[in-house]
Amino acid sequence: MTFTIAIDGPAAAGKGTVAKRVAAHFGFAHLDTGLLYRATGRRMLDGLDPVEAARGLGAADLEANALRTPEVAQAASRVAALPEVRAALVDFQRAFAQRAGGAVLDGRDIGTVICPEAEVKLYVTASDDVRAARRHAELIGKGMDLSLADVLSDLQQRDARDTARASAPLKPAEDAVFLDTSEMSIEEAVAAALRVTAERMAAAG
Numbered sequence: 001m002t003f004t005i006a007i008d009g010p011a012a013a014g015k016g017t018v019a020k021r022v023a024a025h026f027g028f029a030h031l032d033t034g035l036l037y038r039a040t041g042r043r044m045l046d047g048l049d050p051v052e053a054a055r056g057l058g059a060a061d062l063e064a065n066a067l068r069t070p071e072v073a074q075a076a077s078r079v080a081a082l083p084e085v086r087a088a089l090v091d092f093q094r095a096f097a098q099r100a101g102g103a104v105l106d107g108r109d110i111g112t113v114i115c116p117e118a119e120v121k122l123y124v125t126a127s128d129d130v131r132a133a134r135r136h137a138e139l140i141g142k143g144m145d146l147s148l149a150d151v152l153s154d155l156q157q158r159d160a161r162d163t164a165r166a167s168a169p170l171k172p173a174e175d176a177v178f179l180d181t182s183e184m185s186i187e188e189a190v191a192a193a194l195r196v197t198a199e200r201m202a203a204a205g
């Protein structure tokens with residue numbers, strides 16, 4: 001059986017948490033596609049050509065803890081605007097989406113470009129302030145010393161760049177279900193995503 005759940009949305013909207021929990025619930029595999037761009041951005045900061053960096057990504061590059069910093073996130077969003085970088089990462093993502101047993105992918109262009117045929121498409125959002133507060137708490141929890149204002153500015157800059165780029169911009173698929181998590185707990189957001197998925201599964205038979 002293949003069954004693909006595509007979860008897109010702006011930075012730090014809660015896509016990753018929802019994706020992980022939905023995947024665990026159904027026993028599906030989960031791919032955080034942002035990690036591919038973060039790892040490519042990290043390699044660019046280390047001096048590699050971004051396209052070569054994307055083509056040569058290995059499993060070890062994705063495991064680096066240091067990928068979760070705002071510096072790497074900014075580099076990710078710069079390399080993510082390059083069509084050749086995106087092209088280098090398409091096959092891996094599509095193969096992952098088609099794996100037997102079901103898959104959840106979260107990112108920016110999953111429902112629009114990577115898996116336009118996905119059985120479930122969610123577009124997860126939250127207000128800028130809520131997203132910044134959540135990401136700030138997460139980074140402080142990891143021992144990073146950052147101001148809320150810096151985190152907010154990282155998210156807003158990336159959203160602007162991700163939305164404005166010509167190649168696979170951040171935008172909801174026409175048939176995506178919106179999930180605004182501004183006033184939702186994690187449990188509520190996950191429950192809403194599970195409901196949508198269960199409905200689609202029943203419809204798919």
Ligand code: CDP
Pocket residue numbers: 010011012013016033034035037038073076077078080081106107108109110158159162
């Ligand atoms: O965790 P957060 O939402 O802050 O970011 P992420 O999902 O790790 O993505 C980091 C950056 O990678 C984004 O700002 C995008 O520029 C890029 N990205 C993308 O272009 N397409 C994707 N499918 C996933 C991420």
